[in-house]
Amino acid sequence: MKEGTEISGKNHSGKVLLLDLDGTLGLSLIPEEDAISETLKFISEELAKRLGRTIDEEEMRTLYKETKNEQYKIYHLNPKRHDKNLRWMMLLHKLENKLGVRLPESFYEEVKERYWSVFESKAEPYPDTKETLEKLMEKFTVVIVTNNDYAEAQKKIKLFGLKEGEHYDALVTSEDFNVCKPSPEFLKKLFPFLEQKLSRIVRPEHIVIVGDDPKNDIAWARTIGAKAIRVKRDLLAKHDPSNESEKADHVIENLSELLKILDKV
Numbered sequence: 624m625k626e627g628t629e630i631s632g633k634n635h636s637g638k639v640l641l642l643d644l645d646g647t648l649g650l651s652l653i654p655e656e657d658a659i660s661e662t663l664k665f666i667s668e669e670l671a672k673r674l675g676r677t678i679d680e681e682e683m684r685t686l687y688k689e690t691k692n693e694q695y696k697i698y699h700l701n702p703k704r705h706d707k708n709l710r711w712m713m714l715l716h717k718l719e720n721k722l723g724v725r726l727p728e729s730f731y732e733e734v735k736e737r738y739w740s741v742f743e744s745k746a747e748p749y750p751d752t753k754e755t756l757e758k759l760m761e762k763f764t765v766v767i768v769t770n771n772d773y774a775e776a777q778k779k780i781k782l783f784g785l786k787e788g789e790h791y792d793a794l795v796t797s798e799d800f801n802v803c804k805p806s807p808e809f810l811k812k813l814f815p816f817l818e819q820k821l822s823r824i825v826r827p828e829h830i831v832i833v834g835d836d837p838k839n840d841i842a843w844a845r846t847i848g849a850k851a852i853r854v855k856r857d858l859l860a861k862h863d864p865s866n867e868s869e870k871a872d873h874v875i876e877n878l879s880e881l882l883k884i885l886d887k888v
């Protein structure tokens with residue numbers, strides 16, 4: 624989020640699209656899972672090689688899950704709960720305690736590097752992402768709103784080949800307001816930001832939320848009665864809504880379908 628830059632000069636509908644990033648604008652959740660698996664395997668192999676200690680894949684996976692749960696609990700609705708570097712650090716601390724060893728600092732770096740290099744080799748935009756965003760920019764205010772911190776959001780935006788001013792008007796991360804979706808607090812803080820950016824009043828009826836996550840995007844939209852469009856792709860494509868508030872107004876499989884739907888909502 625940049626201070627003091629206003630979005631103006633557009634002859635558009637007045638609608639503000641809040642687009643999620645992961646799984647919505649590109650494939651990133653399955654690549655994350657792949658990167659986690661490969662990194663856990665790397666840690667296992669290195670521990671066997673360097674320390675002669677064997678921790679099998681299943682045990683590593685359990686440790687990872689425990690670590691993630693702890694991180695989510697400690698940093699409830701806080702941007703830090705999604706911080707992958709922090710998660711790998713927490714996991715390695717756990718391993719050190721379990722094995723009664725001290726792992727070198729360089730190993731911590733290698734683990735993080737492994738994770739990000741696998742992730743970067745696999746994450747990609749959907750084929751229609753850039754073209755769709757360019758067209759949406761002609762009619763709507765396009766804001767990317769993500770639970771990622773700023774650095775991770777920037778990394779993914781770069782991997783998806785997106786440019787501010789060309790594919791989106793503004794990027795808002797959980798770090799900007801120190802809160803995560805689906806907290807209504809996030810939207811409460813977002814409104815004054817949008818109003819300042821657009822130099823006009825923004826109401827819930829101006830907002831359309833687009834995302835792949837039934838809870839973090841669709842149910843989040845419902846907290847202010849905004850329209851919600853579900854993009855059924857990536858890892859969460861198979862997740863069914865678990866309650867009424869997670870049901871979207873429209874479900875699409877390709878981002879380009881937005882161009883037709885948005886005239887109707």
Ligand SMILES: [Mg+2]
Nearest residue numbers: 643645646835
């Ligand atoms: Mg998402």
